[in-house]
Amino acid sequence: MKAFADLIKLLSNSTKTNEKLDALSRYFASADPKDSIWVLALFTGRRPKRTVNATQLATWCLQMTDLPGWLFEECYHTVGDLAETIALLLPPGKSIATHPLHFWLEQLLKLEKASEVEKQQFILNAWDELDTSERFVFNKLITGSFRIGVSQKMMVNALATTHAIPAPTLSHMISGNWDPRQITLDELLNEDVTGADASKPFPFYLAYALETAPDVLGVPEEWQAEWKWDGIRGQIINRQGQLFVWSRGEELITEKFPEYGPLLEHLPEGTVIDGEILTYANDFPLPFQTLQTRIGRKNVTKKQLQEAPVVFLSYDLLEWEGKDIRTSPLSERRQLLEQVVERVNHPALRLSPAIIFHNWSALIEFRMQAREMGSEGLMLKKKDSAYQVGRKRGDWWKWKIDPLTIDAVMIYAQKGHGRRSNLYTDYTFAVKDGDQLVSFTKAYSGLTDKEINEVDNWVKRNSIEKFGPVRTVKPELVFEIAFEGIAASNRHKSGVALRFPRISRWRKDKPPEEINTLADLQLLLKMQQ
């Protein structure tokens, strides 16, 4: 466990990608292979099932330390991380840890059917054996992800170095469905990628944002344009008589979308399609918020199926007749894809339409209609491009429409988490409604570190009231809030919910009297529908 705790410390302290890569490579070169496979699982979104929850940890910590609950809360809001707060509050233990990482993870998993008392006993024993830095990572294994800037790409590159396997191949090897308890790292990295695991998806090809006008891309004839849809990127796989649906986050979500079930009958064996999972009705996409109602649940209700029906808008064909065709040019894959979708002829499987354009100015016109189409912009793909691995520049670009914006005033502030701990960084904003202020969104990002310090300082001096961790502040600071979409919502006082809200500018030039109104928000909402 010590080696893993040291790795986490190195990774979280470093801001340089190369240092992180080095730390990971060194770890993989010397770690117990049973630990390595778990580290790979943890940092590629394969967290073990939770058998103890955060509330239990907090309760047991309070019992051990004899601190009042309010003081625990106060500490939590200052530290900004529950696992760390607990590690710092616990009385010193024996610090005699001898067990490795995989031991703790496997033991935690075994607690699934244990009683509350057994769970508590296990956790208290663990805390007693571990030192502060180990307690922190141990608690973190239970409470959630590490958030230390280690991407899947970084894991792939580190392993590619230590195992001398090309990164795209390795990326494919570690994708899909595997259980760190049942497979060793060597097995995983020796597997024939199209062999044993029928469900294994291909690594997704992702685009960078186009920051300029498209004419820098050269001749329009060489490019294919499509609408960019705001759903969940996914892959549908039909292999060995089974249907699998994967999200871009590499989560197997077949069960969540029964609409796709019939495709098993219709899709030919050995087919993999890349596309967008989208809620859709009357030939038009529904707001992303409707899709959210479908993600969080294990069992879908009839009502949800009616209110938020999904389709799969197909972008690309990756496997055809059991053959990986990712290196064929997009134009050929697209032609095949069109034939497949037509032949399947099922309402759940649609083609994401290609946009016919002959010059860049025509495309600029199309982009301006994106919002009316229910899309968030355009995708540009080179017709002769292969389907690559991960986020790559050059052949594919996303060209999103400019966000919507609203000027609003800050009314509440709360301390942040992670590297923003003990700083007021999480804000709630309001618009005017007559002489009232109506809160309509929170936003956490968009300011520079320097601006955050300035706002933090201001918040500390301009609080009116304190409700637990939240401070009500004088409604004086005006910010421009940018967002990608707006939908009606009865969960918010304002009646609207925003998509991807963030702070785009601090409007120091604008007095709070001149901010936007609730009517302005309602107008935006109307224009979207």
Added chain:
Amino acid sequence: MHDNCRFTIMQLLQFTDIGIYCPAGDFYIDPWQPVQKAVITHAHSDHARGGSENYLCHHDSVPILQLRLGAEIHVQGVAYGEKIRMNGVTISLHPAGHVIGSAQIRVEHEGVVWVASGDYKTEYDGISAAFEPVPCQTFITECTFGLPVYNWQPQQVVFDNIRKWVYDNQQVGKTSVLLGYSLGKAQRLLYHLRDISPEIWAHGAIYITNQMLRDNGWDLPELHRITPDTPHSVFKNNLVIGPPSAADTTWMRRFNPYSLGVCSGWMQVRGHMRRRNADAGFILSDHADWHGLLTAVKATGAEKVYTTHGFSSAFARYLQENGIPAEEVKTEYGVTEEEETNPS
């Protein structure tokens, strides 16, 4: 004092807009505006400000005050425990263990005793006179680290970690750059780590303070001063000490390749450490940790505690719930660059 105060029970020390005031003795403790008579706990800039007519502080603080506020100031030095009378009020200074010359101020009048702690730490650092609890009825305590997540390891453990870090840097040919305050942290590091590298290089602010203390007889190592003309090659494998304000400035470039270490109690929390973009964080503070604060408060036997400077509301509430009447007061300590404040 003003007429309307006559009929209320006058507090021996009062919290005013200018600072902590003693009406009976007509003096201020660590005022943040110029006054006639200022009693100074220690020479950090948020406690010792310029412009007052007369200063009273510990002997060891006198040359530091003169260096920082000007040689021409009127300043009287006293020894720890020495009694001074002002208008029938007895004042004495007692070791606070914070930095060289730091003191708690004991004020006694007609059998009533108050103590203003200034900043303090309960662990003896080897160079500042060790903290002594002073019995009193009312105690004004700082609580910079007044949350139970802040607990320090013995300084020897921290110094061992710093030694290891410097050694590791030397193995890969890196300069070790440590940031710490020019008064306090710098002396503590230099006193204990003088043999850590062949030479120790320092930023001008730290060099000047160190030289002045050496001239006054303190057992501190000789430093090499960094100037714009210093060739960059001399830093290799050596320790460099700079002030916290040097972080993220171009001044740091001359040390490439280097590893940056920050010494501060705030390094206890990962988020804070990550925000500093340091390669290493050493949890070393000149303030008392949670247990230190609690021990100090209890040792005074005070019936009333005022908390200031830090997590004052949480600390006051905790004391209150544990049977010690306590109240938060607002002061302007802990707001300047020099102090170990939360740099936010």
